[in-house]
Amino acid sequence: MGLRLRFNLILATCYLLCLGLSVVLFYQISRREAMEQLQSQIDLLRAQALSVRRYTSEEIQPLLADQSSLQFLPQTIPSFSAQTAFRNFRDFYPQFFYKEAALNPTNPADLAKDWERDIINRLRADPQLDKDVSIRTTDTGAHYTVTYPLVIKSASCLECHSTPEKAPPSMVALYGPKNGFGWKLNETIGAQIISVPMSVAESRIWRNLALFVGASAIVFLFLMALLNVMLNRYVISPVMRMAKTAEAVSMGDASVPEFEYAGSDEIASLSRSFNRMRRSLDSAMSMLDK
Template identity: 40%
Template sequence: MEEGKVKLLAKFNLILLLVFAAGGVLISQLAHSYLIGSAKEEVQAQERLMMTSARSVRDYTADEVSPLLQQNPRHHLRFLPETIPAYAATTTFAKLRKDYPDYTYKESALNPTDPEDRATGWEVEIIDWLRDHRDEPEKTGERPTAMVPALYLATPIKATKECLECHGTPAAAPKALIAVYGSANGFGWKENEIIGAQIVSVPLSVPVANADRAYRRLLFFLLLTMIAAIVALDAAVYWLVIRPLRIVSDTADRISRGEKNVPPVQIQGKDEIANVASSFNRMQVSLAKALKMFEEE
């Protein structure tokens, strides 16, 4: 009977494993796609927070810091980069990168004063897109890099009236600015013109790594759940099905060997197994009566 029990449990476990395996593959694939998407959304939310922080630094510099520094007599003799909102935002973000080294920030322009800020390649495409879609507050997407693809968030930079004081014409620009950067670049801007973009980018490996960590945890708990479910179902099958059938089988073996006065099978309940036991008991009684009649003859 032990052999039969093992075979029945083995078949039952095989079915469970097939069902769990099929369901696990489907769930894991759906979960991985969902986790990747969620990780990207989380990273982009952080990018928006950093972009908002950079924009706030720009506004504070333009509204509060720059007017004060322009009153400094040294401003007319030596160019003070601290008066430039873009410089303040870039410098602040550079300090922020100590805690977020994977994130990069750049203010790219088509015609900047500083050649290092000139847009190249994909940055030009982003600025052109923002120019063609002036109603869109931002542009997000993925871009290829030398190592791994990167997620980016870009918002337009519009030239304000205050910007034209330095970027209108070389003649109107501060002499200290001309002395540092010359008069060849960064002029001819027009008010409300989109002249560049603030771009925050992060390697795609960051959200993928976040998703993979969550995915591994999910697989671990799924495996634990599957093992616990199999153990629980095995115990239930043994106590509710195999054990009662074993009692019926042992009783049948005793009767088949010619034992008399074998007690009836005692199985409580109203399920199918209990019905089998009741039918077996009736058969046992009928068989005993038949044997008695045969012996009397």
């Protein structure tokens, strides 16, 4: 195997090994960053939903309390307004998702689905958990989903959610006496579920990875080409010329000119030694001839 081939093979193997390792590392770091970005989107959406909730209970509810006792107005309920506002938000971002799901909801539309029920039960089983993070694959691709427990922290909630007798009659008239009752203080009755699509983050990870591999390949190919040129110029070509001279000398051809290689590198020192050896050989030969 020639020197050049050996060098190239060793370098290419090293490059591929390093590339593989750094691609894995790069992917993991990019993915972690993408997750952090998705989590900050979720934080933003949650803050938005909580703001709508607060606006409803602080501004709307007191205004419409009298009217709601005659004819119940769901618009005065924070959960209703937060979810309705988010439905409007989805006109702009249809892949984003927000739901206040409950195991026993007042509004049947808020009933937890299978997977939602599993998460709520997990949060109920461990009240220390402040959220549940999962990645779900749906028809529209993977979604980053964070679920926050909805815990009854205030006794005022139980005015409407303990028994139909305690609840405002106008509310029972609208929603019926069956659902959304029997909730207890400090009980996790449901969860705030927020999902954001991962497609943008994922395609960004792959694009960055492709850029990284492409850029490193260009640098590697350039360095390989440079190394080959230098190897050829400073090592292979002088060694081949020296070999040719040595071959001619060994065949008894004394007419070949001295090997010339200027410089102060190892090849130059080798060529000087070679020429010295040749001169000694020549004089030894001429002494023999006498």
